[in-house]
Amino acid sequence: MEMKATNLTKRYAHKKALDDLTLTLNGEKIIGLLGKNGAGKTTLMRMLAGHFPATDGRLTINDKAPFDHFPVTKDICLIMESHNFHEKFKVKDVLNISAKFHPNWDMDYAKYLRKSFRLEEKQKVKTLSKGMYSALGIIVGLASLSPITIFDEPYIGLDASFRSMFYDLLLESYQHNPRLIILSTHLIDEVSKLFEEVVILHDGKLMLHEKADDLADKHILLSGNKEEIDQFAASKNIIHESSMLGQKTIVLYDEEVSDTGDLSVSKASLQELFVYLTKEEVNGYVPSSEA
Amino acid sequence: MTERLKEDQPIFQQIAELIETNIIENELKANDRIPSTNEFAKHYQINPATAAKGINLLVDQHIIFKKRGVGMFVTEEAKQIVLKKRKDQFYDQYVKPMLQEAERIELKEEQLSTWIKEAFQNGNESNKLN
Amino acid sequence: MFHQVKLNLYYFFKTSWMTILSFWFIFLASVLVLLIMTVSLGGEMEFSGFNTFPSLIFTMIYGSIFFRETFPHVIKFGLSRLSYTISLVIYLFLFAIVMIILSQLVIQFIGLIIDLFAIENFQFIGINQMSNGLTNIGEWDLIIYEAMLYFLVFGISLLISSVFFRFGFKLGAVLFIPVIALFFFQSIAENIFKGLSYLGIGHANYTVYAFIVPLAMIAILLWLLTKNASVIDKVSNK
Numbered sequence: 204m205e206m207k208a209t210n211l212t213k214r215y216a217h218k219k220a221l222d223d224l225t226l227t228l229n230g231e232k233i234i235g236l237l238g239k240n241g242a243g244k245t246t247l248m249r250m251l252a253g254h255f256p257a258t259d260g261r262l263t264i265n266d267k268a269p270f271d272h273f274p275v276t277k278d279i280c281l282i283m284e285s286h287n288f289h290e291k292f293k294v295k296d297v298l299n300i301s302a303k304f305h306p307n308w309d310m311d312y313a314k315y316l317r318k319s320f321r322l323e324e325k326q327k328v329k330t331l332s333k334g335m336y337s338a339l340g341i342i343v344g345l346a347s348l349s350p351i352t353i354f355d356e357p358y359i360g361l362d363a364s365f366r367s368m369f370y371d372l373l374l375e376s377y378q379h380n381p382r383l384i385i386l387s388t389h390l391i392d393e394v395s396k397l398f399e400e401v402v403i404l405h406d407g408k409l410m411l412h413e414k415a416d417d418l419a420d421k422h423i424l425l426s427g428n429k430e431e432i433d434q435f436a437a438s439k440n441i442i443h444e445s446s447m448l449g450q451k452t453i454v455l456y457d458e459e460v461s462d463t464g465d466l467s468v469s470k471a472s473l474q475e476l477f478v479y480l481t482k483e484e485v486n487g488y489v490p491s492s493e494a
Numbered sequence: 495m496t497e498r499l500k501e502d503q504p505i506f507q508q509i510a511e512l513i514e515t516n517i518i519e520n521e522l523k524a525n526d527r528i529p530s531t532n533e534f535a536k537h538y539q540i541n542p543a544t545a546a547k548g549i550n551l552l553v554d555q556h557i558i559f560k561k562r563g564v565g566m567f568v569t570e571e572a573k574q575i576v577l578k579k580r581k582d583q584f585y586d587q588y589v590k591p592m593l594q595e596a597e598r599i600e601l602k603e604e605q606l607s608t609w610i611k612e613a614f615q616n617g618n619e620s621n622k623l624n
Numbered sequence: 625m626f627h628q629v630k631l632n633l634y635y636f637f638k639t640s641w642m643t644i645l646s647f648w649f650i651f652l653a654s655v656l657v658l659l660i661m662t663v664s665l666g667g668e669m670e671f672s673g674f675n676t677f678p679s680l681i682f683t684m685i686y687g688s689i690f691f692r693e694t695f696p697h698v699i700k701f702g703l704s705r706l707s708y709t710i711s712l713v714i715y716l717f718l719f720a721i722v723m724i725i726l727s728q729l730v731i732q733f734i735g736l737i738i739d740l741f742a743i744e745n746f747q748f749i750g751i752n753q754m755s756n757g758l759t760n761i762g763e764w765d766l767i768i769y770e771a772m773l774y775f776l777v778f779g780i781s782l783l784i785s786s787v788f789f790r791f792g793f794k795l796g797a798v799l800f801i802p803v804i805a806l807f808f809f810q811s812i813a814e815n816i817f818k819g820l821s822y823l824g825i826g827h828a829n830y831t832v833y834a835f836i837v838p839l840a841m842i843a844i845l846l847w848l849l850t851k852n853a854s855v856i857d858k859v860s861n862k
Binding site: 232233367370371374375377378392396397398399415416419420424465469470471472 | 499501502503504505506507532535536538539540541542543544547594
């Protein structure tokens with residue numbers, strides 16, 4: 204499986220959701236798709252599933268465009284936060300219908316998952332709680348065994364215990380049926396360990412695409428005496444710094460670093476890295492009465 | 495192997511260290527089978543590729559060897575290799591920070607060496623009791 | 625393509641069978657209530673009903689929601705837009721046939737009750753029994769005509785709702801302005817009405833084959849509308 208975006212652009216009436224994005228994802232991997240709200244994650248995933256055409260550029264899956272092309276789209280299962288299923292159906296109907304549409308569907312597995320999430324067959328989609336609606340999406344996504352399975356924030360309303368179960372099930376399913384799984388999330392701390400690769404979108408552009416394990420080598424968190432740090436880090440790519448009481452902590456990104464001397468060396472988590480890379484500084488709001 | 499993973503260190507490295515520690519503590523002996531990447535992935539809720547990277551680190555250092563279709567096993571010389579490695583790292587990882595802190599709190603060298611001697615003796619005694 | 629059409633029709637069937645049956649059930653129940661009322665009031669009230677009108681209204685409403693009930697869902701499942709359009713045309717046929725069958729069943733059933741209890745002040749008929757004044761027109765012609773009406777009404781409201789789905793409420797409304805404006809030009813309006821006369825049963829121009837023209841137009845317009853359509857409903861932005 205190879206998914207390739209070349210200068211991909213998607214413009215809505217009022218804003219550019221994707222801006223000249225070039226990105227290649229391939230293999231049977233679990234890939235984390237990260238980005239702030241509005242960075243273009245959902246747009247990219249929906250275009251992969253053929254929901255709408257590109258404004259400009261090219262998007263291909265195994266060299267074929269997914270838009271309006273059944274031989275490609277039949278192998279893709281996208282589960283979104285909402286609007287996955289018709290509200291008037293029962294849980295049972297959703298599973299039966301999904302079974303018809305997904306060529307690799309495993310009904311025994313779907314039933315096993317349904318029981319694991321304690322969903323009732325007869326319950327109507329409309330009456331499901333947010334968490335249970337998410338669970339139904341997860342069940343369909345996993346049981347579809349689609350060669351490309353995409354989850355866009357699939358656990359809204361799901362409690363920590365069920366979420367952890369989802370991660371277990373995802374890993375287990377991936378081990379039994381290796382496939383390209385793209386997972387978009389804001390709960391980075393919870394799922395970062397599941398990723399083999401990480402993609403960060405920012406303002407509709409590609410900010411970063413790395414193997415998760417290499418990200419650890421690409422950055423370094425240094426702390427120590429302020430002067431020493433400043434001297435060491437002069438003209439280096441600092442993505443984050445904070446100082447207090449003569450001590451300073453910095454995060455360097457994409458720098459060859461050796462001989463750190465007395466400075467203490469550590470690593471930031473993926474969530475911290477993500478925040479450092481994408482956060483915009485606030486300039487400090489001053490209420491007008493104080494001005 | 496139930497230690498929890500830390501956030502401030504690459505996961506594959508932690509997996510490798512975990513296995514090493516098990517080897518030097520004799521939990522894993524020469525020719526013992528180590529858990530598969532999938533077992534690691536499941537237990538720690540991590541990507542199998544990450545677990546594989548950690549294990550491969552040890553394969554490269556001849557601490558572990560792979561038997562096709564059977565699994566991965568601890569080599570004869572594993573313990574020696576790990577011990578040597580850990581000893582090489584000991585000064586940087588433990589002695590240096592200790593001396594830094596000692597200097598910070600104005601601890602005298604004599605005091606420090608007395609403590610270390612005492613601790614060694616106590617340690618030996620408690621080992622004998624066991 | 626055949627496989628995709630089958631999947632489309634399967635989905636259409638899944639979303640629609642309950643709705644269609646519910647309508648006829650409610651319809652039948654309300655006719656029966658009226659019947660009981662009429663009978664219990666004795667000869668003081670006369671009732672004569674006609675079933676094609678309510679079922680055409682149902683067809684209109686149902687046609688206007690059918691597009692957004694199906695299009696985004698089957699496209700999300702990966703089916704192609706062409707297969708959707710083809711399946712829609714097939715479905716329109718099947719829908720008209722099912723509606724005719726159900727409508728005839730309801731009429732026969734009520735007729736049976738009226739006969740059974742010899743009720744005289746209650747009349748309930750279908751379009752095929754409306755032959756007063758329409759000589760030369762057989763019962764089957766009327767049944768086919770009714771089917772064509774379901775077909776046409778469903779198609780038109782489907783088309784209108786798909787325009788709104790695709791372009792949103794404002795732009796959609798703007799697009800209909802030129803269509804309405806056509807009627808203000810007398811010569812064009814006359815031609816339109818002349819064209820419509822071919823669809824009016826009882827009119828000298830009438831021929832059932834004339835329905836091919838509007839139906840083909842609906843099919844082509846639907847294809848043009850869905851060809852590059854997004855699954856996002858521009859009215860609700862969902």
